[in-house]
Amino acid sequence: MSTMFAGLQGEFMTQKRFLEAIIVGSGFGGAVMCCRLAMRWPGEVLLLERGKRYPKGSFARSPHDFAANFWAPAEDGQARKLNGLFDIRNYRRMDSVVSAGLGGGSLIYANVFMPAPAWVFGPRWPAQISATTLAPYYRVAQSVLAARPVPPAEGDARRTIQRTSLYADFARADGRTSRAADIAVFFGKGYASRQSGPLPLGEQERNRYGATQTSCTYCGECDVGCNVHAKNTLDLNYLFAAEKQHGALVETGSEVTRITPLSEAGEPDSTADGRYGYRVDYRDDAGTPLHALARRVVVAAGTLGTNELLLRCRDTLGTLPRLSQRLGHGFSGNGDFLSFVSGGTRAADPTYGPVITQFIDYGLQQPTPGQPSFMLEDAAYPAFAAWYVEGLRPAAGLSYLFNRIARTFKVFKQRWVDQLFSGKWSGSMSAYAHTALQGDLSYRSSVLLFMGQDAADGTLHLHRGRLALDWPQSSSRPLYDAIVACGKRFQQFAGASTYFPQPTWAWPVRNNITVHPLGGCALAEEPAHGVVSSLPGARGQVFGYQRLYVADGSLLPTGVGANPSATIAALAEWIAEDITGMTPDDTLGVPHA
Numbered sequence: 001m002s003t004m005f006a007g008l009q010g011e012f013m014t015q016k017r018f019l020e021a022i023i024v025g026s027g028f029g030g031a032v033m034c035c036r037l038a039m040r041w042p043g044e045v046l047l048l049e050r051g052k053r054y055p056k057g058s059f060a061r062s063p064h065d066f067a068a069n070f071w072a073p074a075e076d077g078q079a080r081k082l083n084g085l086f087d088i089r090n091y092r093r094m095d096s097v098v099s100a101g102l103g104g105g106s107l108i109y110a111n112v113f114m115p116a117p118a119w120v121f122g123p124r125w126p127a128q129i130s131a132t133t134l135a136p137y138y139r140v141a142q143s144v145l146a147a148r149p150v151p152p153a154e155g156d157a158r159r160t161i162q163r164t165s166l167y168a169d170f171a172r173a174d175g176r177t178s179r180a181a182d183i184a185v186f187f188g189k190g191y192a193s194r195q196s197g198p199l200p201l202g203e204q205e206r207n208r209y210g211a212t213q214t215s216c217t218y219c220g221e222c223d224v225g226c227n228v229h230a231k232n233t234l235d236l237n238y239l240f241a242a243e244k245q246h247g248a249l250v251e252t253g254s255e256v257t258r259i260t261p262l263s264e265a266g267e268p269d270s271t272a273d274g275r276y277g278y279r280v281d282y283r284d285d286a287g288t289p290l291h292a293l294a295r296r297v298v299v300a301a302g303t304l305g306t307n308e309l310l311l312r313c314r315d316t317l318g319t320l321p322r323l324s325q326r327l328g329h330g331f332s333g334n335g336d337f338l339s340f341v342s343g344g345t346r347a348a349d350p351t352y353g354p355v356i357t358q359f360i361d362y363g364l365q366q367p368t369p370g371q372p373s374f375m376l377e378d379a380a381y382p383a384f385a386a387w388y389v390e391g392l393r394p395a396a397g398l399s400y401l402f403n404r405i406a407r408t409f410k411v412f413k414q415r416w417v418d419q420l421f422s423g424k425w426s427g428s429m430s431a432y433a434h435t436a437l438q439g440d441l442s443y444r445s446s447v448l449l450f451m452g453q454d455a456a457d458g459t460l461h462l463h464r465g466r467l468a469l470d471w472p473q474s475s476s477r478p479l480y481d482a483i484v485a486c487g488k489r490f491q492q493f494a495g496a497s498t499y500f501p502q503p504t505w506a507w508p509v510r511n512n513i514t515v516h517p518l519g520g521c522a523l524a525e526e527p528a529h530g531v532v533s534s535l536p537g538a539r540g541q542v543f544g545y546q547r548l549y550v551a552d553g554s555l556l557p558t559g560v561g562a563n564p565s566a567t568i569a570a571l572a573e574w575i576a577e578d579i580t581g582m583t584p585d586d587t588l589g590v591p592h593a
């Protein structure tokens with residue numbers, strides 16, 4: 001933290017002041033809002049995040065540490081038992097994975113930055129928002145997140161990613177083209193600014209905002225947290241500048257439980273409209289109740305967190321009774337669909353390189369009327385998961401076990417014959433180790449990440465005080481059927497023995513899984529159509545209240561088919577500009593950035 005703000009944390013802990021803004025949640029929406037509002041009101045912005053900070057080397061890798069790496073709700077007044085990174089939810093016909101931690105979804109996301117195709121901003125979106133309106137905000141967010149394609153291999157074997165060429169060949173065979181995705185991964189400051197080539201793998205330097213990062217080591221572990229800080233996660237750019245440069249107060253392990261407007265006398269008053277500010281109640285991991293007061297509140301707890309908090313404030317606690325009846329409507333899973341192809345004849349090497357490197361368009365960028373619009377992205381997973389799969393295999397197939405034993409026996413037999421007749425025996429076990437390990441299943445397996453435009457007709461509501469979701473799966477079924485057909489074509493192309501869709505797709509469960517939950521607090525011109533205003537002077541402001549804002553994935557009136565974090569960040573920039581009156585730029589107010 002700059003010296004100017006060094007004393008504020010302590011002062012804040014002892015004397016709760018009336019702040020300019022409280023931000024709830026630190027994902028793509030929350031991080032942008034925190035930075036921009038802290039630039040406008042230095043030292044007067046408080047960010048509350050339920051998860052932990054993740055410095056270098058702190059992401060779980062061992063089975064023991066992973067067992068504690070999940071997030072679970074805690075009862076009032078009780079200490080939290082699980083405050084890890086992965087918040088996995090199970091709803092009717094739709095499961096979801098989101099993140100808890102400083103940086104939100106950026107900590108476990110696959111780094112893809114992709115603006116929504118222009119046609120997506122259709123009739124369900126308010127007139128104020130289009131690809132053209134959002135273009136300058138996409139540009140700023142992309143520059144801050146330093147999203148660029150993976151550097152070309154140019155003869156460096158360590159930069160060669162086998163699955164990239166496998167997917168490109170499949171695209172050609174399927175009459176499509178594969179394009180490199182822009183990914184928010186650090187390959188050196190010079191590469192990010194297009195002034196030089198990439199930094200050698202594993203070398204470190206400070207990024208333009210002052211955070212030390214490592215040039216990507218191609219370990220394939222992006223979705224379980226990057227232990228060397230090669231991912232351009234939000235804690236290394238927007239939040240870094242907010243805290244170090246503009247004195248934002250950041251409290252982690254702080255879960256917001258209630259938002260109440262204040263009366264003129266400064267008392268909690270659920271009939272008030274927010275003109276006198278708000279009281280925000282939260283709890284720490286020990287279960288201790290805490291609160292803070294502010295002139296404005298930005299709810300950026302992610303689609304599930306924001307809908308749950310606002311529904312509770314409206315329907316259970318009664319502190320925000322004026323919220324629109326559209327709250328919770330228009331949920332989308334962004335058409336997510338995961339598939340696996342295993343035992344192919346070509347190398348896929350899915351444990352190497354950043355998790356996504358490219359995408360193949362199936363009518364998402366250029367739609368065909370009457371056809372589902374989706375795209376396919378390649379995926380990597382951590383090498384330790386491949387060892388786990390190999391460990392499971394003997395139990396899964398006796399023929400595999402016998403095959404391995406026979407191969408091992410053959411090597412030893414050959415050694416024994418060599419030694420007997422020629423006296424040659426080097427003592428080296430390398431050939432044995434080579435034979436035992438080669439031919440692993442994972443090397444010839446692929447993970448296919450599909451996403452597309454679903455019907456966005458889900459409804460979030462409360463059931464026994466907790467968030468619940470109704471997902472009318474059948475209306476999005478044509479999309480899923482087209483995706484499964486594409487997965488089977490990939491299987492044929494790869495000469496693979498097996499294709500299987502996501503595990504929860506098997507009958508009788510038939511659940512979708514989304515890592516991109518969206519909607520429920522749709523942007524609109526009036527409360528009959530949404531929850532949050534899109535009008536100038538009130539962008540992002542919740543209908544019925546003054547200076548209460550939403551800024552996260554819940555704002556989207558439909559899915560975007562593309563990976564959504566770019567659109568969430570761009571919308572947050574667009575809202576922050578309206579609140580602060582400051583045109584956003586990519587320096588984040590950091591000198592020489």
Ligand SMILES: Cc1cc2nc3c(=O)[nH]c(=O)nc-3n(C[C@H](O)[C@H](O)[C@H](O)COP(=O)(O)OP(=O)(O)OC[C@H]3O[C@@H](n4cnc5c(N)ncnc54)[C@H](O)[C@@H]3O)c2cc1C
Nearest residue numbers: 025027028029050104105110112256302305552553563565
């Ligand atoms: C495995 C995986 C891969 C992904 N890959 C991509 C990708 O490549 N590209 C892409 O664009 N998107 C990707 N996503 C999706 C992306 O991460 C989300 O769309 C994005 O993070 C949503 O941003 P947000 O601001 O809406 O909320 P989030 O990023 O979810 O942030 C919300 C934050 O609020 C906190 N919070 C919740 N409730 C409370 C509360 N009551 N009090 C305090 N804090 C609270 C949460 O802990 C969280 O940190 C991926 C997601 C996953 C899980």
Ligand code: SF4
Nearest residue numbers: 216217219220222226
């Ligand atoms: S591939 Fe490894 S080093 Fe590179 S960003 Fe992903 S987790 Fe970090």
